[in-house]
Amino acid sequence: MRTATRPLLPWVVWGVAAIAYAVAIINRSSLAALGPAAQDHFGIDATTLAAFPVIQLIVYAGLQIPVGVMLDRWGSTVLILSGGVLMIVGQVVMATVADVRLAILARVLVGAGDACTFISVMRLLPEWFALRQLATLGQLTGLIGQAGQLISVIPLAWAVSTFGWVTGFGGIAATGLLVTLLATVVLRDRPGEGTAFERMTGRRGRLTNEARSLANSPTTGTSLIGPPATEMMAIQTADAANPKPKRIWDGPVRFWVKTRRLLSLPGVRLSYWVHFTSPFAANVFLLLWGTPFLTGGVGLSPAAASGLLSLTVLSSMFAGLLLGPISSRFIERRVWINVGITLAIAAVWITVILWDGAPPVWVLIVLLVVMPLGGPASMIAFEVSRSHTPRSFIGFGTGLVNTAGFTASLLVILFIGLVLDWQGAGSPENYSLGAFKVAFAVQIPLWALGLTMIVVEQRKTKRWMQEHGRKLR
Numbered sequence: 148m149r150t151a152t153r154p155l156l157p158w159v160v161w162g163v164a165a166i167a168y169a170v171a172i173i174n175r176s177s178l179a180a181l182g183p184a185a186q187d188h189f190g191i192d193a194t195t196l197a198a199f200p201v202i203q204l205i206v207y208a209g210l211q212i213p214v215g216v217m218l219d220r221w222g223s224t225v226l227i228l229s230g231g232v233l234m235i236v237g238q239v240v241m242a243t244v245a246d247v248r249l250a251i252l253a254r255v256l257v258g259a260g261d262a263c264t265f266i267s268v269m270r271l272l273p274e275w276f277a278l279r280q281l282a283t284l285g286q287l288t289g290l291i292g293q294a295g296q297l298i299s300v301i302p303l304a305w306a307v308s309t310f311g312w313v314t315g316f317g318g319i320a321a322t323g324l325l326v327t328l329l330a331t332v333v334l335r336d337r338p339g340e341g342t343a344f345e346r347m348t349g350r351r352g353r354l355t356n357e358a359r360s361l362a363n364s365p366t367t368g369t370s371l372i373g374p375p376a377t378e379m380m381a382i383q384t385a386d387a388a389n390p391k392p393k394r395i396w397d398g399p400v401r402f403w404v405k406t407r408r409l410l411s412l413p414g415v416r417l418s419y420w421v422h423f424t425s426p427f428a429a430n431v432f433l434l435l436w437g438t439p440f441l442t443g444g445v446g447l448s449p450a451a452a453s454g455l456l457s458l459t460v461l462s463s464m465f466a467g468l469l470l471g472p473i474s475s476r477f478i479e480r481r482v483w484i485n486v487g488i489t490l491a492i493a494a495v496w497i498t499v500i501l502w503d504g505a506p507p508v509w510v511l512i513v514l515l516v517v518m519p520l521g522g523p524a525s526m527i528a529f530e531v532s533r534s535h536t537p538r539s540f541i542g543f544g545t546g547l548v549n550t551a552g553f554t555a556s557l558l559v560i561l562f563i564g565l566v567l568d569w570q571g572a573g574s575p576e577n578y579s580l581g582a583f584k585v586a587f588a589v590q591i592p593l594w595a596l597g598l599t600m601i602v603v604e605q606r607k608t609k610r611w612m613q614e615h616g617r618k619l620r
């Protein structure tokens with residue numbers, strides 16, 4: 148039978164989950180190209196406008212661990228659907244209100260819904276696919292998300308300028324509704340588990356009963372040989388005997404114990420620092436400071452700046468295609484691949500900062516091609532985390548790791564603003580190249596911190612694995 152030999156269902160489940168992630172990215176970046184339109188619509192200044200992405204990012208990062216805990220309890224389907232509903236409500240509010248405080252509430256809802264999506268999609272992968280496929284599928288998921296970013300920039304800006312604010316944001320809400328409905332009848336947490344629709348109606352279809360994973364062995368943990376003898380495994384056994392605990396919140400003490408146990412694994416700490424170090428330069432540039440630097444600092448026209456910025460999407464998509472197969476082929480070296488990419492990003496930025504005067508266009512092109520490689524490189528962190536996190540903690544572990552890059556991005560966004568202000572160059576009329584160069588130098592200590600911690604934790608991880616007789620997979 149087709150389903151038994153070559154199951155199609157894992158691909159359909161992943162496809163719909165990846166589309167849900169792309170919709171989350173459309174929601175996340177829906178204001179990216181609409182700055183002036185939003186200022187007009189709400190009658191706000193640039194500082195208030197800048198608060199939108201920052202608040203959204205704080206909500207996103209702050210919810211990663213709670214969402215991870217819920218994910219381990221309720222599974223990916225519930226979280227992806229809840230995220231979809233939150234984003235739909237957020238965009239309906241955004242489309243219909245005139246008060247800026249309500250618009251900020253709308254962004255909070257969008258940030259919360261977005262926070263539920265990515266790690267839930269990542270949590271589905273090891274349930275449906277074989278180990279050797281996970282790195283590539285993780286990268287492809289990131290790449291499909293990136294396509295969402297393209298949609299949110301060009302077609303949304305066109306829709307808002309042609310049909311108006313309400314139709315543009317209403318259109319995003321309608322797209323979200325369609326995908327959420329699709330997810331209700333397609334997503335399944337794992338083979339044998341029903342869709343949300345089946346669970347609500349109490350009837351399971353043939354597809355669910357015959358569902359098979361492409362994996363033929365357990366896909367998380369570090370051991371290929373011998374029983375792991377850590378404290379963590381006791382927790383894993385307890386969860387295996389009782390796979391659906393009733394409570395979502397065990398109280399602060401138990402939560403703290405869990406966090407400490409997870410962080411006691413050097414491989415989990417390693418994955419945190421891998422995610423911390425590589426993506427922030429691109430995030431900061433794309434979310435807030437890229438256009439002011441290129442226009443107010445380097446002196447490019449807005450059109451030239453946005454042309455250069457579009458390079459980042461292409462570069463990151465291309466890197467995503469290559470890095471998946473490479474990191475699963477060279478599993479022992481994947482952390483060093485990430486380190487190499489981060490060093491390249493730091494080297495290009497230091498060149499720009501030390502350049503005498505405005506860097507020529509070719510240097511800017513190198514910057515905008517190399518810097519976004521940090522996004523796909525950061526996906527390696529989820530591979531490292533999957534290798535080292537016990538199965539029953541995967542959601543928590545993924546959420547914890549995903550906090551890292553976004554925390555670093557927030558810190559750098561904030562530090563750049565502070566250093567610009569400190570130099571008296573905090574507003575567009577006072578921007579200068581020299582001030583931006585000093586401000587972007589705040590990235591250097593964060594790279595130094597991240598890279599040092601990666602080297603330290605990589606050594607500890609290697610030692611830990613030798614001591615416990617583990618082999619990486």
Ligand SMILES: NCCCC[C@H](N)C(=O)NCC(=O)O
Nearest residue numbers: 265289290426467522523525
């Ligand atoms: N192709 C770029 C993928 C970037 C992934 C990024 N580092 C990440 O962790 N994303 C999480 C998210 O919610 O988008």
